[in-house]
Amino acid sequence: MMSMSKVIVIMYHFIKSKNDKNAKYFNYLNKDKFYKQIKYLRNNFQILNPNHKEEYFKKSYKNLCWLTFDDGYLDHYNNVLPILEEFNLKGSFFPVIKTINTNTILNVNKIQALVNTVNNKELLNYIQNEFNKKYKFKIDFNLIKKDIILKNKKKRRFDKKYAILIKVLLQKQLDKKFRNSLINLLFKNFIRDNNLNNKNIYMNLKQLKELKSNGHEIGCHFYNHDWLENMTNKELAQEVDISLEYFKNNLNTSLKKVTACYPYGSYNLSVKKYLKKRGVKYALTTNIGHFNSIKMDKLEIPRFDTKDYKKLF
Known part of the structure; x- marks a missing residue:
């Protein structure tokens, strides 16, 4: 046994x-x-x-x-x-x-800096206004707040309600191109006179x-x-391959000895299958x-x- x-x-x-x-x-x-x-x-x-x-x-x-x-x-x-x-x-x-x-500076860290230093209701209103300017149809984020919090509260069990809503919107829910530009805009407008840079993070x-x-x-x-589960097969292959090659070329690590860690905890069967194909044993x-x-x-x-x-x- x-x-x-x-x-x-x-x-x-x-x-x-x-x-x-x-x-x-x-x-x-x-x-x-x-x-x-x-x-x-x-x-x-x-x-x-x-x-x-x-x-x-x-x-x-x-x-x-x-x-x-x-x-x-x-x-x-x-x-x-x-x-x-x-x-x-x-x-x-x-x-x-x-x-x-x-x-x-990773978006996940920009978002955390925003949530921790800016009034969350003010931040949500700003996101709401930018969304309404971008799209013809309007969505009241407060109306979908309860549903988003309910679906995410287990993994985000240490965040307050408005923080959960803002993080989900900026990390995943909004269109990728729009949310990337919005995060940069928010960071520029709200996180001023800061010492944050790549080298000290x-x-x-x-x-x-x-x-x-x-x-x-x-x-x-x-x-x-990024969210691996939302990637196309081509995007996933590119993300994984570039990452593993970096380890091989810069850290002298055998691909079969690389342990993976899913960003945001995001994975699905396709992600697992591709990692297995590339020789990854642990994630x-x-x-x-x-x-x-x-x-x-x-x-x-x-x-x-x-x-x-x-x-x-």
């Missing part, structure tokens, strides 16, 4: 000190709280080395934990790495390739290589941080729950957010 490990996979994003000049723009875990979490996890769980995850999954552990860090934030290099090194622990880091080889290639040389896993969060979702390493699909690995911490332990 095969042994089985029940794995808690924990998802982290921003980890900052209160005096960080960009702290007000983003939802973050305080660095001191992160330290306490890691200390607790180290003392009460077997924390796996993700480069050897298959070996861990073959054994039976009562408490097995996998630390994952999304989006390739500079916080992970400045604040996470020293703490993991102190406890001799390894984690998986998932940068978005576009942030490495261009000076872009995301890690660069040199820092990622240092993480890798220190024994941490660098995984694939794809090129654009992380934002689905909530423990991972059964024997019974569950390794291309649909669920995770807990760090904010679920109090419920977990």
Whole structure:
């Protein structure tokens, strides 16, 4: 009979000190709280080395934990790495390739900065007015608010109602071309005199290589941080292929050893089939729950957010 490990996979994003000049723009875990979490996890769980995850999954552990860090934030290099090194622990880091080889700020981060620093009702009214100017027909976003919140409140369980509505509209619901231009317009008009730029939000290639040389896993969060489930087959192939080739050419990573992480937790059967075709064995979702390493699909690995911490332990 095969042994089985029940794995808690924990998802982290921003980890900052209160005096960080960009702290007000983003939802973050305080660095001191992160330290306490890691200390607790180290003392009460077997924390796996993700480069050897298959070996861990073959054994039976009562408490097995996998630390994952999304989006390739500079916080992970400045604040996470020293703490993991102190406890001799390894984690998986998932940068978005576009942030490495261009000076872009991801839409997901622009939206978060807007929601966290601008009155949300004012922001929604602005979006509503721009929508009405763009299209002949009019939609009252307040009338569809309840439906959108109901459909999204589980995955966005830490957001307030207006924040959920704004994020869904700007991340997914509105036409892609329109929402991209609208996000840039909102960012320009509302986020003024800020210090936000690519270099103080995301890690660069040199820092990622240092993480890798220190024994941490660098995984694939794809090129654009976009909704994979909404892509055509051609778009999906291009997104995946460009991403995997980047890992092969710049991080010297065998394609069969690349762990994927779905942006926004977005995937479907077509996405899984193409990843499998390209040799990807493991992919992380934002689905909530423990991972059964024997019974569950390794291309649909669920995770807990760090904010679920109090419920977990």
